[in-house]
Amino acid sequence: MTKTTTSPTPARGPAEHDVRDQIVAAATEHFSRYGYEKTTVSDLAKAIGFSKAYIYKFFESKQAIGEMICTNCLAEIEATVVAAVEQADGPPEKLRRMFKAIVESSLRLFFQDRKLYEIAASAATEGWQSTLAYEQRIQALLRDILQQGRHSGDFERRTPLDETTMAIYLVMRPYLNPLILQHSFDHVEEAPARLSGLVLRSLSP
CATH class of the missing domain: 1.10.10.60 (Homeodomain-like)
Incomplete structure (x- = not known):
């Protein structure tokens, strides 16, 4: 046929x-x-x-098409972040690379294709499932790094793991959420190193 x-x-x-x-x-x-x-x-x-x-x-609906496009865009960002983490040696460096990859990938989406960025903004505003699932996977990746750091002795173990994960995720969130990202441009060059450094000092055993 x-x-x-x-x-x-x-x-x-x-x-x-x-x-x-x-x-x-x-x-x-x-x-x-x-x-x-x-x-x-x-x-x-x-x-x-x-x-x-x-x-x-x-x-x-149009949103269903937008969801698929949004899923594809976020998958590219996620693949970049995962690759950066996998190439790092040790949990502290994995965390640094994660911060850096998230900021760079999110900015690339914003500056290279502003029209597609509108879809990401709509997804964040309306809480599309593609965005929520992406944020959950990023949190899971972060949690794995923290767990590895606790096992290796690089990170403290006193604070409950879920609490630590969420606190650090909230530090990252301005560079994950497109609605917040547009207000964070003044510090994007220095943000990954400064924020990851601060987080790593707070995780010292």
Whole structure:
């Protein structure tokens, strides 16, 4: 059978994945050019060459498309952070690298593609599941580093682990949340080293 984008019945299996990916790729390009807030599903349908009804067979709303794009953007940031942590030797250096990678990756999203940044801002404002899941994974990564540091003797063990994790996460959060990030530009160059240094001193056994 030959897949056609004008069929009223969506393709199944791998072909359906291809269509979803095609919609997301086209939407990413369209949002990058015109912005997320100003674009309707009708606008998107015209740009892609699909009918509005056909798009709704794959995504229930514009937000659902935005969620997918947001998930992809956050996955790139997360991959960069994880790679930086994995390349470091010892928990203290892992924590330093984590701070640095988060700030640099978040700023790259803000400055390189301001239109896609609008999606991230909407996600943060409305509490999209993609954003919440990303924050939870970052917290889990941080918790693992702290746990490793406690086992190696680099970090203190008196404070409950969950309490320490959340406190340090709140220090990082201005560089994770796009709504707060835009108010933190004055100190982005020095922030990773100063904040991680302060945190590491507080973690001394």
